[in-house]
Amino acid sequence: MTATPSHRLVDSARRRTLHHALILQGPSPKTLRATAISIAKALNCRNASDGDGCPSCQKIDRQIHPDVRALEPAKDRKAISIEQVRELVAEAGMRPYEGGTKVYIIDPADSLSGAAANSLLKTLEEPAPDTAFVLLTRSADLLLPTIKSRCQIVFLRPEHDDVEEADPELAPALAERLASFAESRDMGALLGIAPLLCAGDAKHGLALLAATLRDIAAGVATGRAAGVASAIPPSRLLDAAQRAVEGIDALNVNADARLLVEDALMLLAGAKQ
Ligand SMILES: [Zn+2]
Known part of the structure; x- marks a missing residue:
């Protein structure tokens, strides 16, 4: 064992x-x-x-x-x-x-x-x-x-089939949209992520985005998210994850949550900063 x-x-x-x-x-x-x-x-x-x-x-x-x-x-x-x-x-x-x-x-x-x-x-x-x-x-x-x-x-990964989360739908919904974007450059799917992550606690939304992008870059993502790695280079994924983390700090000084998420996601799309 x-x-x-x-x-x-x-x-x-x-x-x-x-x-x-x-x-x-x-x-x-x-x-x-x-x-x-x-x-x-x-x-x-x-x-x-x-x-x-x-x-x-x-x-x-x-x-x-x-x-x-x-x-x-x-x-x-x-x-x-x-x-x-x-x-x-x-x-x-x-x-x-x-x-x-x-x-x-x-x-x-x-x-x-x-x-x-x-x-x-x-x-x-x-x-x-x-x-x-x-x-x-x-x-x-x-x-x-x-x-x-x-x-x-x-x-710590969840043990057994314990998947209790604040919002159990959020991670799969995020993975779905990231995969749609990665597969067909569907900007609509990418832009749909900000309202999704900011509907609840935006800090948790940004943390989830960062963790998901890092998992994808590290090759440990599962399900729909796993396929994203073949379409977006790891360096870009990690840059976007880092931007999401910086967004968490920015939220403490009352920055706009949706703009912070979009800012990180634009790095995925390869847009100039
Ligand atoms: Zn004892």
């Missing part, structure tokens, strides 16, 4: 060689969360397992373990507030209650407001001993560079 990145992380946690700050990125929130929980168990299990019936693992399952905390946006909020992070930072300075490792799961890390992310930086860089941070996100590109530089970044 080949060890998946998820297995390798859990194994490192058991051997106490895990980096103290991790970013788990991937399209399935469920897979990311499940891996974070397995890591928390491996760091705290009484029997050095990654999940058994010991009191510690049971408490983690019931979400009542005092040293394993999930930081999420409060109900009816989209962002994790600076107050929530300040509370976490204060707590992270204390000893673990049960003698294991404190684990803070930030889910999703891209919902940290800018100020909240900044107030986490010092703790991420110099955490107390026996403390681990696990940041979950659809794409690390959504996080501040200062956060990314302090963390080990691991990409």
Whole structure:
């Protein structure tokens, strides 16, 4: 059996060689969360397992373990507030209650407001001993560079047939349009991508575009998207992916989301910039 990145992380946690700050990125929130929980168990299990019936693992399952905390946006909020992070930072300075490792799961890390992310930086860089941070996100590109530089970044593919996504239709619809453009230079298909990606959360739309273009360039895309690689050179795909990532940053200063998507896509068409 080949060890998946998820297995390798859990194994490192058991051997106490895990980096103290991790970013788990991937399209399935469920897979990311499940891996974070397995890591928390491996760091705290009484029997050095990654999940058994010991009191510690049971408490983690019931979400009542005092040293394993999930930081999420409060109900009816989209962002994790600076107050929530300040509370976490204060707590992270204390000893673990049960003698294991404190684990803070930030889910999703891209919902940290800018100020909240900044107030986490010092703790991420110099955490107390026996403390681990696990940041979950659809794409690390959504996080501040200062956060990314302090963390080990691991990409996790959805496990089993778990394809839970914010919008499960979005990736196939994007692949379909990219393929139509690649096959017949159908500009209509290309121009249809911007409204598609900006209908929901435009940051996620741009991140999906960047991830999809990179997968195609790397030859790991599946389904309709796989054929795009033969029609568009990798350098052009990667330039467009990079432009999409820059678009995510630009959105933070209120740029127009559709224009940002179109800007990236015009690189695919080979238009002069
Ligand atoms: Zn256990």
